[in-house]
Amino acid sequence: MxxxxxxxxxxxxxxxxxxxxxxxxxxxxxxxxxxxxxxxxxxxxxxxxxxxxxxxxxxxxxxxxxxxxxxxxxxxxxxxxxxxxxxxxxxxxxxxxxxxxxxxxxxxxxxxxxxxxxxxxxxxxxxxxxxxxTATGTRKMQRSMGLFLAALGIILILGLVGIIGAAARDAQLPPGKTAPPDGKRRAYVAMTVAFVILVVAVILGGKWWSAEAANYASYIYKPLQMNATLQPGDTLDLKMIDPGWLKSRKLDDFVPDHNHIMHLYAIRWPAMDVVYHLHPDQVGSGDFQLALPTMTAGNYKLYADVVHANGFPETLVTSMAVPFIRGRELAGDDAEGTATALKWDGSGTETNTTYKLPDGYTMTWKRPSMLTAKTPEDFTFTLLDAQGQPPKDTALYMGMAGHAAFVKTDGTVFAHIHPSGTASMTALMMAQAQNGSGSANTESMQDMPGMDMSGSSSSIPSTVSFPYGFPTSGNYRIFVQMKHGATVETATFDANVQ
Ligand SMILES: [Cu+2]
Missing domain, CATH: 2.60.40.10 (Immunoglobulins)
Structure with missing residues (x-):
């Protein structure tokens, strides 16, 4: 038992x-x-x-x-x-x-x-x-386990029916006597009734289980979805759709996170050779728009980061075919990066530690000899100028020394990371504000309300470090962005994770 x-x-x-x-x-x-x-x-x-x-x-x-x-x-x-x-x-x-x-x-x-x-x-x-x-899903029972448990359940029911039959037939019989015919009849009736009751109990139990499972399923996290369309005038329109999850989720309660209500990464797919980091504006409830910059044609995967008023972050994912667009110049915090197309045959960039930027600058990754999933690691990058020296005009980019996106080449992982780590900057500040003391990585906390956002200071380090751990093994591309003067540099590194 x-x-x-x-x-x-x-x-x-x-x-x-x-x-x-x-x-x-x-x-x-x-x-x-x-x-x-x-x-x-x-x-x-x-x-x-x-x-x-x-x-x-x-x-x-x-x-x-x-x-x-x-x-x-x-x-x-x-x-x-x-x-x-x-x-x-x-x-x-x-x-x-x-x-x-x-x-x-x-x-x-x-x-x-x-x-x-x-x-x-x-x-x-x-x-x-x-x-x-969030609860993120339920796992199906293994078939063999299900069959095994079903067999045990049947044995249990038959055993109980047998016990009830024996009790009805033999309970009042003196030792050594065999049961008379009416005793046997009584036993059959009792066994039939017991069997019916048990079958009904199993059916009702199954219904109860399904109802509980359905109830639980409604709590399983369903990320917001979005539809991307290209409007006249090369305007990107992103409309959010709530697939139904918690009733308290809203589409109009987003708060700015490091300067912007939305951070949008557009990555040309599957080559991952062009990336845009853009910031669409909210034009209505769950509706965002952006005049696109000049863009290379192709299929793009779009990852949009937003944060709700209670500090709950969400990433919305969609894809879109983009024709060649002769749009506006990149301005403000918008940035673009290009790299060689993804290739994992040994001739690509999968082991590069130094990335040559278009203006002669370089970015170097202090690459660990081995990368393993779920292992906490500091991903450290250094920006050097064309002479190999730390730039004198290193600047903060949206309040921080750097921004990184870790993207798995099969599209199943996207993480937008900062020098303080994976947490949303806004949520981190909300949490810190309640403490009275303590602070997250100071170099990443520059975008506190009221702090200097001009982003130029000679004290900005040219080395930036991101705490992160890959969730699963496989191939990843890492886009790292740092700023000097008015230039946002986007470097690309590939990582094979064991
Ligand atoms: Cu960022």
Whole structure:
């Protein structure tokens, strides 16, 4: 019986376990580098695949002297964010004094944050990191497992029918006597009734299960969709469509994230040899438009990043055939990059560490000898001028030292990353504002409201580092953008991930 019980739970777990995917596209894990007071932390949060579910958390501190770290999950906005639950302590799983792990229950779908409170020899520090939590799917039961469980269920029903028959026939019989004919008849009637009742119970149970499954399915994250059309005057029109998910989701509550309501990456597909980073304007509820710049013809995949008022980010994906467009000049924060077409036969760029930019500048990637999926890594890039020197006019691009897009060549992963990591900048600021102390990577926090957005300063480093981990193995193209003077440089690197 106990084995059957554990089998039942096993089966439930298998049914409820789901497939990964989320904000960004196909890259649900959160990688953030930030400062909890004096302590510099690299945080990895792997949100649960189902809700309620357990988020796995890792912290590596580059500052020694930490005694304890506690973690608290709470909503990012609203009243619930003002009443945090009792914090949990992180543990040190190894002798490594600067590495901590922990886990937290996330109880509802939505825009969450995890607050890290650090105590050590330099006092206390706090860092809050936004975590968009969604149930992302259900996994079908394996056929063999289903057949096995069905067979066990049939044995269970037949066994119970047999027990009931024996009880009706023999229960009142003295030991050693055989059952009289009316006893046998009684047994057949009891067995028939029991069988019918059990079959009805199985049918009703199946209905209940389907109803629960349908209910759960309505919570499974369905990203906003969009339709792209080319309007007269070479205007790109993006119309959002809500496929139905949470009723609270709106199409008119977007907030700016590093200067813009929408960040649009248009990547020529499948060669991935032309990329535009553009910023359409909101012209109506769920409607965005942009006068296109001069564009090379081709099929483009469009990835549009937006953030809702509660800090929940979404990436909308569509594709569009674009004819050659003689449009406007690139202006403002819009940027374009070109590269060689994707090629993975050893003659392409799959192992390049230095990328030659059109104006003679170069960008170099401190490429690790091996890249593996799910491994937290600092992706570090350096911009040098035509003389091989750090540019004197390195500038902030949309408030940050750099922007990167990690795109899997099969289109299943798209992640727009900043020096602070994968979190939406706006959501990160919302979380930090509630702390009173602590801040994420300062070089990435320049676009705080009221800060200087002119973006030119001699103190801007020409090296930028992005904390990230590839979600799956395979081939990726990385587009890295940095700015000097008025020029936005777009470099391209390829990565084979084990
Ligand atoms: Cu960006």
């Amino acid at each position: 106990r084995q059957l019980k554990s089998l039942f739970w096993l089966c439930l777990v298998v049914l409820l376990t789901s497939l990964p995917a989320s904000a960004h596209v196909g890259s649900p894990d959160v990688y953030v580098e930030g400062e909890a007071g004096p302590y510099k932390l690299f945080v990895v949060i792997r949100p649960p695949l189902v809700i309620p579910g357990v988020a796995e958390i890792q912290v590596r501190s580059s500052t020694p002297g930490i005694d304890t770290i506690t973690i608290t999950p709470m909503l990012l906005t609203g009243d619930a964010s003002k009443h945090p639950p009792v914090p949990d302590a992180m543990t040190k799983p190894s002798s490594d004094a600067q590495f901590f792990t922990g886990h937290l229950w996330i109880m509802a779908t939505g825009s969450w944050q995890v607050r890290f409170t650090v105590n050590g020899n330099q006092g206390q520090g706090v860092l809050s990191i936004p975590v968009p939590a």
